[in-house]
Amino acid sequence: MNLRDSTSTARRTPLPAAFPAALGDFVVRYGIILVGVTLYIAFSATTTGFGTWDNTVSILQIQAVAAIAALGMTLTAIVGDLDLSVGAVTGLSVTVAAEAMIHYELTGPSAIVICLLVGLLVGCVNATLIVFLNIPPLLATLGTMFTIQGLKRWLVDGQTLTTGMKLGDGTVVKGRFTDDFTAIDGDKLFGIPYSVYLFLVIALLLWVFLQRTRHGRVFYAVGGNEEAARLAGTRVKRYKFAAYAISGVLAATAGIILASRLRQGDVTAGDSSLLDAVAMTLVGYAVLGAKKPNALGTFVGAVFIGLILQGLTMRGLPYYTQDLIKGLVLIFALLMSFSLRRGRRRRAVAATPASADPSTGTGADVPTTAPAIAESTHG
């Protein structure tokens, strides 16, 4: 992003070599956005109902849950590694919301506060395991993921919690999802659901936070070179701790929206949002050639995946092929960020008899096989 985008200023390359390099640059920077816009136009032109306002809003609404979790995951990816527990926390948040309102008959606002606190708690557990007990982040969050999924099922005896259901001891629960709670994903303001506003506001706040504030920059410093950040006076552990804690809270927020949508404590809810969030975060690496986790990228990734799935579904794609599409999109995005390299590539010498003359020995022109090998091995 703005920390990276001035790489190409000092380059002086002869035209024949510069042209493909510049094209490569352009593709790497704007590839995802271009493909996204093209697909949007193509779907709108060929599929009735795709290009409408309502459909566009619904893409955002569908993606909001996993995308908010992905924004939290983005933060953890900046300082360390992906937070794999976000899906489980989203699901736990759904269950907790249902328990709070259906079983304990609490109000909507108190259910929301409890959900957020639970998310914060899980985030702090992750952070403690990672920051103070030195467990690698992927493994620590994998552990909490399994634990929370199990905890969630145990909480509800493996059942889906719905209004009026009969508990094991024969009593019938009297509570229900309150109207203010279901309004989060159910009601609209100016034709847009509150959940979409929430998603947009969180994405915008996180973007400003990461790109424009001192703290955002320190997060990137910690992720870029932890030791250098520490020796520059940063309290590295605090920042890492904060990242995982915030990720927990955001995953719980995602769960609140999902609970509001489902209006029941579905035991399997949220499970799929982990892989969706991973895909969105990683697709985000490719946006504007950032090659690192970033909030705008994650947002674009969410919209990109959303419009492809929505478009293909409306054209009759069966739901069970969705994971296949997501996987292919992810691999495409990873190719963009890691395999296509921008500018200033090192050129191997063409030290073959053909170019033995010193005047042509700059190596910029002769595409023999030797440079090709060198290119591919110097990752």
Add this chain to the structure above:
Amino acid sequence: MQPRQDDGREDRRDRRRDTVLEVRDISKSYGPNRVLRGVGLRIGAGDIYGLMGANGAGKSTLIKILSGAESPDGGEILRDGEVVVFPDPLAAQRSGIGTVHQNPNDGVILDMTVAENLALDRLGDRSSPILFSRRRTEAQAVEVAATLGLRFDRQTLRSPVRDVGVSERQLLVLARALSRKPRLLILDEPTSALSAEESARLFDLVRALAADGMTVLFVTHKLAEIDQLCDRVGVLRDGAMQGEFEPVPGRGFDWTTVLTALFDRTPAESERAELPPGEPVLALEGVRLREDDPHSLDLELHRGHVTVLLGLLGSGKTELLEWIFGATSIGAGRRTLDGRPFDPGYPGAAIKRGVYLVPESRHEQAIIPGWPIRSQLTLPFASTFTRGTLMRTGAERRATATMMRDLGVVAAGPDAPIETLSGGNQQKVVIGRWLLGEPRVLLLDEPFRGVDINARHDIGATVRELAATAAVLVATSDVDEALEVGDRIVVLDRGRITADLALGDAGRDRLIAAMSVRRTPSPPPSEAAPSAAGKESHA
């Protein structure tokens, strides 16, 4: 130590007919930084060829190209008269070039045992059996070690490399390189981690190898080593060969000529006056690097002049600096800053009191990859460039432009990514970072590593200017750097101060003797004397 007539140079001179390696017009740039500008050299069979150059002259890059780790932008390499291309290090090995890199840790796997490291090549060999056998590995390891005449006991063979000393690691890497039976052996500053005694042993070994017909390219920036070992010396400066020299029979090398080629000015020009110390700023008392250290050290740093902490790798200077900065803990010790107790629990606390560290490894400890100069610069003091918590990038750019002008940083602008700068300019940015604060104590750990000669002078000047307001401590393992920048030189050997001299009293010989005082009871060989005389007048 052997007398000069018996060092085999005469024998080798007769055999030097066939060219083993020839390099023609090699060039290499990193971004805008032209590191090599058309280097050419030729090494005859059985030669010990010394390659000299100050820090940043381009030696390491040339070695990387010869060992296949980097590809040149232009020029060619000839092995036995035929053009060769090394797409990777393996190709260089197959062509008979063995390389021992400067840092032995680059060549070993720390968590594997000594035996496994010695037998590492066989481990990756396709003809090896699938099942791993410790006995076979150890037998292979003994075999590999034997190529160097080394005998490791069983316990050493079974301990992880992490637990053995730097010199053992160096020998291990050397043994592995020799077991591949190279025609040409490249030794890149092999003595930087070794004591005088260990160096002498290495030199005997190199002479023996050369007597057996191996060709050696010996890279160093130490005159004494060239004097003891080499048949011929090539001098590299600013990415180009400045000349090749051979010893005059019976008198050795003409050092005035060599040094002029090395430094672009006659040695006498660099003489300077010694600054007097000002008031004390930082006091260290009862410092033990490890709890069981029998000796403790006391050290007082003064404002007004530059103190150099001189010691080999493993002497404890990095630990000492990082401890002062609150970045690491040591056995014991008390710190007092401006008469008040100073006990920073983490670097941020030291920074608040005006104690700053420029760490040893620029890439691993100071630079955030991919960041532009301005963000690198403002990192420790980012909060002074904010409105609320939002960064004021305009103010940041202005401060960066000022720093770049003051320190002479050559770059496209404040937004240029740090990777597009040369090593010397990167180092200026890393030092410039602390000029945004109010330094009371500035600690610099090997600030001249990977820095070209001009940047080295600029940095030296900046450091000396800073001494007017802050206590400055420069840690280095290089005697010449110590003499170039210091007013007071403190020699550290394994956590103990073995000499504390004013510049006027600190001759090269005295310092070298103090650096390895506990390993070699008698002063170093008199062979070093002629070179020392030449070098001292330069410093």
